[in-house]
Amino acid sequence: xxxxxxxxxxxxxxxxxxxxxxxxxxxxxxxxxxxxxxxxxxxxxxxxxxxxxxxxxxxxxxxxxxxxxxxxxxxxxxxxxxxxxxxxxxxxxxxxxxxxxxxxxxxxxxxxxxxxxxxxxxxxxxxxxxxxxxxxxxxxxxxxxxxxxxxxx
Numbered sequence: 001x002x003x004x005x006x007x008x009x010x011x012x013x014x015x016x017x018x019x020x021x022x023x024x025x026x027x028x029x030x031x032x033x034x035x036x037x038x039x040x041x042x043x044x045x046x047x048x049x050x051x052x053x054x055x056x057x058x059x060x061x062x063x064x065x066x067x068x069x070x071x072x073x074x075x076x077x078x079x080x081x082x083x084x085x086x087x088x089x090x091x092x093x094x095x096x097x098x099x100x101x102x103x104x105x106x107x108x109x110x111x112x113x114x115x116x117x118x119x120x121x122x123x124x125x126x127x128x129x130x131x132x133x134x135x136x137x138x139x140x141x142x143x144x145x146x147x148x149x150x151x152x153x
Contacts, residue, residue, distance in 0.1 A: 015054065017106035019087035024064035026089070026105055028056035034115040035103045038091075039123035040138065042073060047088055049127065050117075053100035054109065060099050062089075076152060095150050 012033060018025040032055050043051035062068060069083045080089040091100045103109060114131045117123075121137040136144075142152060 013110065015056070015101075015106045015109070017101070019067075019082040019085055019089060019105070021082065021085035021087070023067040023084040024062065024082045024087075024089060026060065026062055026101060028054075028060040028099065028101065030112075031055050031057045031098075032115075033110075034112050035109070036100075037114060037117040037129065037133075038119055039117060040119035041122050043091075043119075044122075044124070046073070046079060047102070050123070050129075051091065051100075052103045052114070053091060054103050054106065054112070056099050056101055058097040058099065076150070 012029045012031070014027055014029050016025065016027050035052050035054055038051040038053065040051075064082075067083050068080050068089060070078050070080050073079050076094055078092050078094060080092070081087060082089060087105070088102050089105065090102075092098065093100075103112075114129060114133055116134040116136065117129065118136045118141050119138045120135045121139075145152070
């Protein structure tokens with residue numbers, strides 16, 4: 001949750017994707033050229049396992065918004081899903097209006113790899129990822145966000 005360069009600075013190509021039934025389409029530019037895994041209990045409950053997300057910032061296009069249901073999962077985040085097919089569509093960090101989308105929504109990630117895993121202290125024993133990545137605990141993620149000026153009172 002540290003300050004990130006804009007996608008324009010990185011020259012990232014836009015990603016396009018859609019939900020399972022196609023009622024909702026997404027077009028967004030990633031702010032990082034990789035996938036990140038979140039192991040927090042909320043993400044695992046939401047999707048059945050770790051959330052494998054692509055951070056795309058606030059500049060996104062969502063077509064089919066009338067099929068998007070938004071759920072405030074905490075005081076600082078909301079999650080979206082398709083009301084037609086139930087596909088998970090996004091996690092949005094509301095204080096910064098930043099979106100993370102499930103990697104599986106996109107048609108082509110252009111060779112992106114997993115580079116970071118967060119809330120590793122909440123990861124259950126029944127799965128592990130083979131990639132060598134940066135590993136951060138929940139306390140480390142909250143401390144980074146607070147250092148960036150966000151509060152979680």
